[in-house]
Amino acid sequence: MSNNFTKQDFYFMEQCLLLAKKGIGHVEPNPRVACLVVHQAEIIASGYHSKFGAPHAEVEALRNITDPSILQACTLYVNLEPCSHHGKTPPCVDLILQNPPKRVVIAQSDPFDLVQGKGIEKLLAHGVQVDVGICEKDSHQLNAPFFTFHQEKRTYLRLKWAQTADGFMDKLRHANEKGAFGITGKTSQHWTHQQRASAQAILVGKNTVLVDNPKLDARFFDEHKKIVRYVIDKNLEIPSHYQIYSDDLPTVIFNAHHAEKGLKSKVKLDFSNAKIVLDQISAYAYAEGVQSLWVEGGAFLLGECLAHDYWDEIHVLRAPQKIGQGLTAPAVPTSAQLHKKSPLGEDTLYTYVRENAL
Numbered sequence: 001m002s003n004n005f006t007k008q009d010f011y012f013m014e015q016c017l018l019l020a021k022k023g024i025g026h027v028e029p030n031p032r033v034a035c036l037v038v039h040q041a042e043i044i045a046s047g048y049h050s051k052f053g054a055p056h057a058e059v060e061a062l063r064n065i066t067d068p069s070i071l072q073a074c075t076l077y078v079n080l081e082p083c084s085h086h087g088k089t090p091p092c093v094d095l096i097l098q099n100p101p102k103r104v105v106i107a108q109s110d111p112f113d114l115v116q117g118k119g120i121e122k123l124l125a126h127g128v129q130v131d132v133g134i135c136e137k138d139s140h141q142l143n144a145p146f147f148t149f150h151q152e153k154r155t156y157l158r159l160k161w162a163q164t165a166d167g168f169m170d171k172l173r174h175a176n177e178k179g180a181f182g183i184t185g186k187t188s189q190h191w192t193h194q195q196r197a198s199a200q201a202i203l204v205g206k207n208t209v210l211v212d213n214p215k216l217d218a219r220f221f222d223e224h225k226k227i228v229r230y231v232i233d234k235n236l237e238i239p240s241h242y243q244i245y246s247d248d249l250p251t252v253i254f255n256a257h258h259a260e261k262g263l264k265s266k267v268k269l270d271f272s273n274a275k276i277v278l279d280q281i282s283a284y285a286y287a288e289g290v291q292s293l294w295v296e297g298g299a300f301l302l303g304e305c306l307a308h309d310y311w312d313e314i315h316v317l318r319a320p321q322k323i324g325q326g327l328t329a330p331a332v333p334t335s336a337q338l339h340k341k342s343p344l345g346e347d348t349l350y351t352y353v354r355e356n357a358l
């Protein structure tokens, strides 16, 4: 199991990671995975995990091979160790071994309890050359919630807000002025809905619901996606005709008074301080199997998350317009490292990770 990677190996694994990204918003809580079959420096087949419950990347790639005898002269590139257990689909490693390739190149081993190196061991036991550990940082970033959930036994926290060029996340409002104030454009909205779809729950504070009456769904990306809305509303002030209560998506209201299970659940928490509230929500999310919690605001909630170090990634959408006054957006902490700056239509997305996280 050497790790002498060539330039060609890096090129193909980068292509593999790009393909795996197509699963974002569709496959979670499964990891995003792709597989390439390479023969004489050419990709002759490829596949990716496209939907939760759908075939794994290796199955998709290998089903495109018409003459399996060619595989003995091929290298398979896959960003995550092939599975060795019976889940929703049979073990990928057994499928690979029906016509063993010459070599398998893997970015990372699988931390999932039922795999953890067993897929790699099986390939080696059948005489396949296996090389593990290429493009590990990019591969880890692609599946960070999955790795954090399985390795650190906690929910991964992603904070997001939109702000104007002069640093405001809402306009100045007159008393009782309601309704969302759109800061960003359509491309950013689509991206935001894709990110919501990739999380299993979205967290907001009470005022965001009272002011914006948001749906907090993923309709611009996938209108059928069921995401759980988490709302912090200590004294149950949000009226029952608001969308988070009146639609058919699940909502969990964290409050100080009442517990009730159902489509619109109420979970009673100790509200003695903001950090304790965040501790309890994190523990609740983990117990519910939430790998990734997407925190959208408002300013108070985001400020508390930042003050108590409750974040793994920060996403700031900066729009070009200035509004002069309004609700001040949170400051990105100095411990955050700019990972990526990407244009999204007329807006710019700034993605921050923890220093030394990559």
Ligand SMILES: NC(=O)c1ccc[n+]([C@@H]2O[C@H](COP(=O)([O-])OP(=O)(O)OC[C@H]3O[C@@H](n4cnc5c(N)ncnc54)[C@H](OP(=O)(O)O)[C@@H]3O)[C@@H](O)[C@H]2O)c1
Residues within 6 Å of the ligand: 160, 161, 162, 163, 168, 169, 170, 180, 181, 183, 204, 205, 206, 207, 208, 209, 211, 212, 232, 233, 234, 235, 273, 274, 275, 277, 278, 296, 297, 298, 299, 300, 301, 302, 304, 327
């Ligand atoms: N631009 C954007 O990306 C964006 C996104 C979302 C919202 N917004 C805007 O932000 C504004 C709302 O923000 P906001 O700062 O006023 O309020 P908020 O963060 O939405 O809600 C704050 C309230 O939620 C409860 N809360 C939140 N975190 C808590 C914690 N850790 N522990 C205990 N309670 C917690 C508290 O309720 P109690 O007072 O009941 O204790 C707190 O007063 C709206 O104008 C909305 O339009 C903008």
